[in-house]
Amino acid sequence: MIQNYVDADPGPAARDYSCGPLAYDGHKGTDLRLPTIASQSEGVEVRAAAPGVVLGTRDEMPDILQGWEGAPDLGGRDCGNGVSIGHEGGWETQYCHMALGSIVVETGQRVEAGDRLGEVGLSGQSQFPHLHLSVRHDGVEVDPFDPEDRVECGAAERTLWTEPPAYLPGGLLDAGFAPGVPDYLDIQRGTAGRDIGQDTPLVLWGYAFGGQADDVMRLTVEGPDGIVIDEEIALEKTQAQLFRATGLRAPEGGWPVGDYAGRVVLLRDGAPLSERRATITLGE
Known part of the structure; x- marks a missing residue:
């Protein structure tokens, strides 16, 4: 997926060829x-x-x-x-x-x-x-998406691509479970999915790029007995990369044995932009 495009703004601000936010000042690739x-x-x-x-x-x-x-x-x-x-x-x-x-x-x-x-x-x-x-x-x-430098907030009639990649204005990179809020470096490394036991906290996290202020990340977990977690977290600022997490401590007697399905959705203006899922099995 493409995280950054050529900066199409000639001044100190930054925008990609579609007038979107996936660029930074002076980016040339x-x-x-x-x-x-x-x-x-x-x-x-x-x-x-x-x-x-x-x-x-x-x-x-x-x-x-x-x-x-x-x-x-x-x-x-x-x-x-x-x-x-x-x-x-x-x-x-x-x-x-x-x-x-x-x-x-x-x-x-x-x-x-x-x-x-x-x-x-x-x-x-x-x-x-x-x-x-x-x-x-x-x-x-x-800019291979706008080689003639004529685009004004949209796709060019001619690009340098045989088949231009779809424009994604942001999205989820990864999601998973952990026994606590993971360290950001572990998220980046792709090693945040540590073992979870029946007596540990159950945390679901989502890792995203291109997050915009007022986007919402919704995290839900469904277990053997129904919905365990259902939370929406509003993003307070624009960030090139970010993660959010939510979870619960284990109930008395531990988590019920069975499968747990996590779903992370990034929403923009109330509409789903991207989705990731994760699953674990406890007690077996």
């Missing part, structure tokens, strides 16, 4: 993200967008979020590990934040559309596992 850091271990491939010649590569920087202990001084290497490709007609694409040790092409190599370049990672100036794709024509940044 398209960020295609993975839900969690754990999903990076699946080895999500980065492929060439079009035929061309590799102009340069870097494959020496660790996969670590900026701000974490041990994160390196970037020294201007914000792209992290990556590949640049030159195409006919003055076009160039750049692929950033790739996984350490994953790059399989070399400078000067000819590639075709769809050829594997490496894998999505966390290197460079990255706050979540993603591929930052930049497109340039004669050295000028181009």
